[in-house]
Amino acid sequence: MKYLRMMLVLLTVVLLSSTTAMAEVPSPTIPKGNADQCVKPTQEMRVNHMEYILHQRDDTMHKGIRTEQFSFKKCINCHTVKDDAGKVVTIKDERHFCNSCHTYVAVKIDCFECHASTPTGKASGNAHSSIDSLSKMSAVGSNNNE
Amino acid sequence: MNKPEAASSGLSRRKFLTAGAATAAGVTVAPGISLLSVAHAKPVGQAVSDEQRWGMLIDTNKCAKGCSACVDACNTENGLNTGDEQQSRPEQKAQWIRKVDLRDKLTGHEVSLPLMCQHCENPPCVDVCPTGASFKREDGVVLVDKHICIGCRYCMMACPYKARSFIHEELTHQVENVPRGKGTVESCTLCVHRIDEDTNNQRDPACAEACNTEGHKAMVFGDLKDSNSTVSKELKKHSSKAIREDLGLNPGIRYRGI
Numbered sequence: 001m002k003y004l005r006m007m008l009v010l011l012t013v014v015l016l017s018s019t020t021a022m023a024e025v026p027s028p029t030i031p032k033g034n035a036d037q038c039v040k041p042t043q044e045m046r047v048n049h050m051e052y053i054l055h056q057r058d059d060t061m062h063k064g065i066r067t068e069q070f071s072f073k074k075c076i077n078c079h080t081v082k083d084d085a086g087k088v089v090t091i092k093d094e095r096h097f098c099n100s101c102h103t104y105v106a107v108k109i110d111c112f113e114c115h116a117s118t119p120t121g122k123a124s125g126n127a128h129s130s131i132d133s134l135s136k137m138s139a140v141g142s143n144n145n146e
Numbered sequence: 147m148n149k150p151e152a153a154s155s156g157l158s159r160r161k162f163l164t165a166g167a168a169t170a171a172g173v174t175v176a177p178g179i180s181l182l183s184v185a186h187a188k189p190v191g192q193a194v195s196d197e198q199r200w201g202m203l204i205d206t207n208k209c210a211k212g213c214s215a216c217v218d219a220c221n222t223e224n225g226l227n228t229g230d231e232q233q234s235r236p237e238q239k240a241q242w243i244r245k246v247d248l249r250d251k252l253t254g255h256e257v258s259l260p261l262m263c264q265h266c267e268n269p270p271c272v273d274v275c276p277t278g279a280s281f282k283r284e285d286g287v288v289l290v291d292k293h294i295c296i297g298c299r300y301c302m303m304a305c306p307y308k309a310r311s312f313i314h315e316e317l318t319h320q321v322e323n324v325p326r327g328k329g330t331v332e333s334c335t336l337c338v339h340r341i342d343e344d345t346n347n348q349r350d351p352a353c354a355e356a357c358n359t360e361g362h363k364a365m366v367f368g369d370l371k372d373s374n375s376t377v378s379k380e381l382k383k384h385s386s387k388a389i390r391e392d393l394g395l396n397p398g399i400r401y402r403g404i
Contacts, residue, residue: 062196062283064192065192065342066343073322073323090319113328114292114320114330115325116325118319
């Protein structure tokens with residue numbers, strides 16, 4: 001009986017190791033955007049998206065140019081991923097479009113410390129409800145923290 | 147590597163010509179008649195220029211004491227004090243615009259006015275900024291580039307109007323037009339995301355819009371360099387003052403009745 005159990009364990013170990021060895025290098029699963037095509041060819045965007053975003057960032061911030069082609073807002077509006085409940089996931093979810101690749105390549109982005117990671121109004125969070133309730137609150141809020 | 151093409155080239159020749167024609171047509175509707183809003187026309191793909199200077203005239207006689215429509219509208223428009231920010235102490239909370247009540251000790255005359263970033267021509271906040279994050283746009287709007295801001299808060303100390311706030315809490319669910327994040331300084335943007343839109347979609351800042359909706363009509367927003375704009379005409383007609391005129395900052399926000 002003891003011999004049989006040892007055999008079983010050995011067999012499992014061998015099977016497991018062989019399957020991992022046979023599997024290909026894991027690659028990220030990148031969710032598709034909502035539109036038929038991106039603002040540039042996909043391959044081009046994969047390589048250079050950060051350049052386009054950075055360029056547009058300075059143009060928008062300093063020159064007030066708000067064209068839609070490389071607008072960050074547009075990226076977020078198109079590249080939405082929904083969870084099982086049908087809600088658009090935020091950057092905190094690993095299924096978020098940007099996370100799907102950035103987690104894989106271990107490049108940390110801080111865009112979403114300021115920018116909304118979901119289309120406003122369609123977000124799963126309570127952005128709107130909290131804003132609405134706030135506007136009804138008095139200007140001097142109570143300090144709930146203490 | 148391919149260089150990203152200039153954003154302006156996204157505007158087709160045809161669109162550019164159409165936009166140009168619309169502007170020209172708007173200005174020359176008939177001799178002596180001009181369409182004010184069309185005169186401001188700036189296609190979305192065009193950079194702001196110093197041909198415009200955005201400003202505001204606030205009539206304190208029309209501003210109602212106790213009314214906070216402008217403050218509420220600002221908070222909603224820019225998504226201020228939501229989420230974890232609600233835990234901030236009152237003195238730490240974001241305050242882009244606030245109501246100030248003044249009382250003349252001698253006569254007892256009381257005045258109520260909204261106070262926000264005054265969008266100075268010579269802004270002290272820009273002078274002291276060590277990174278260039280605090281800057282003035284060509285069209286006179288004073289902003290903080292949060293990509294560069296290191297949160298040192300020199301600008302907050304330099305501003306004589308106490309117009310700037312610092313974000314103390316980690317934020318989520320920001321409004322898509324108004325990115326804000328912990329560790330950066332911020333202030334009234336004159337709702338640049340509204341005024342940068344092309345003519346058809348251009349709107350007044352949220353505070354002025356709310357004041358109009360409320361029926362007080364105390365805030366007139368417009369181009370100070372356009373002599374045909376409502377704000378310029380009002381400024382020409384009535385005497386107005388800048389707060390702390392002695393500092394020589396030439397603010398874009400001016401007040402009547404103080």
